Amino acid sequence: MKKFLILLCIFAVVTLASAGITKGLKSKEAAPLDEFTIVTSFYPVYIATKNIANGVDGVKVVNMTENHSGCLHDYQLTTSDMRKLEDADVFVMNGGGMEGFIEEVAAKYPDLPVIDASEGIVLIGPAAGHHHEHGHDEEPEEYEHHHEANAHVWMDPVRYKKQIKTISKKLENLDKLNAKAYEKNQKAYEKKIDLIEEQLNALKDENHTEIITFHEAFSYLADYLGNDIVYCMDLDNESGLSAGEIAEVINEVKKHNVRALFTETANRDSIANNISAETNAKVYVLNSLTSDKDSLDAYINGMQKNINVLKGAFGK
Known part of the structure; x- marks a missing residue:
């Protein structure tokens, strides 16, 4: 009888352990192992990236900072920010000197691909007593260094569309499986921006x-x-x-x-x-x-x- 009880206990333990292992395996299988996570630096590039990745299966867009935090002047990275970057497959930033913490990100995550949305865009000068005019394709010599420039690129619809295209093209190269979906969304979003541009043109x-x-x-x-x-x-x-x-x-x-x-x-x-x-x-x-x-x-x-x-x- 004693031997029978011992065998019964062993059987129960093995059964429970097997159930736990099976449950664990099911939970792991249920997790989106192939999910492509895009982390953005702050609100303007988050909205742009979210439009580009809208409805794309297996792609998640996460904004690193809060949507109500405003600009990133003198922003300090938090523990929560670091946790988000840990899971990122790519980091999308506005650029133009907006993200003063980017060197810290690069140092802690050297293998994390970074998309600079303002790459190749002519920036205008910093806030000053007087406004220095130049066209979209003219490079002002006094503002060659990004940290001296005005980074609020998205407020100009032409420059904003360049940001959208840059983000999309870079994502297409990094996530080739969804390249066509990104491109389709990019073009659809640009058409919406075109309507804003038309209205602004009437105010020139x-x-x-x-x-x-x-x-x-x-x-x-x-x-x-x-x-x-x-x-x-x-x-x-x-x-x-x-x-x-x-x-x-x-x-x-x-x-x-x-x-x-x-x-x-x-x-x-x-x-x-x-x-x-x-x-x-x-x-x-x-x-x-x-x-x-x-x-x-x-x-x-x-x-x-x-x-x-x-x-x-x-x-x-």
Whole structure:
């Protein structure tokens, strides 16, 4: 009887162990072993990449930073960011100096392919007292180094489409199995951008109206439309602007007879309002599209709202 009980216990243990192994094998088989994971640096390239990979089987797009985090100026990598990069098959970044942490990423993940969406795109200068004009295909000598340039490329639809194409082509080379799907999505998304471009073309300014902006992202819109920025302040917050600087802006408004002040949705607009109260210039609020909902049409909807604001500002 004792021997029988021992054999019965051994049988039970073996049965449970077998069940556990079988369950483990099933769980492992259920996991998407061949999943291709794309990690993006922040919101604008996340939305672009998400459109390119939309509906492609076995492909997952993950945004490294939060969708509401805004630009990556002085951004420090977190433990959560590192965990996402651990699982990445490719890292897509905006480029142009936006991701100051890219050297750290390269050092920790030397084998991780990196797509620079701004590769080959002419960048315009940093936020400064005056806007330096140049065309899309002219390389400004004073801005050869990316870290000195304005990285908000996506605000210009022509440059943005170049970013989309670069991301798509690089993904096609890295993930050849889904190359045709990426290309199809790229072309479909570009057609949506074409409609935005057509509306912006109707707002192009042959008179080179002089404006003042409170976010360097709008330099790309001004460059595209033909506006002249007489003064640009990149305000991530309002704490650093002195009374003397505000007085300087007011002088510029009066000197150039500026009628439009463009501020950003993410910033408090009291400085712009104060300047408006001292002059005849009116405040208009634009969206730099650096954060919003997790939506495929986020860029399209955001730019459409910007176009409506611009129509009001320029009376078109």
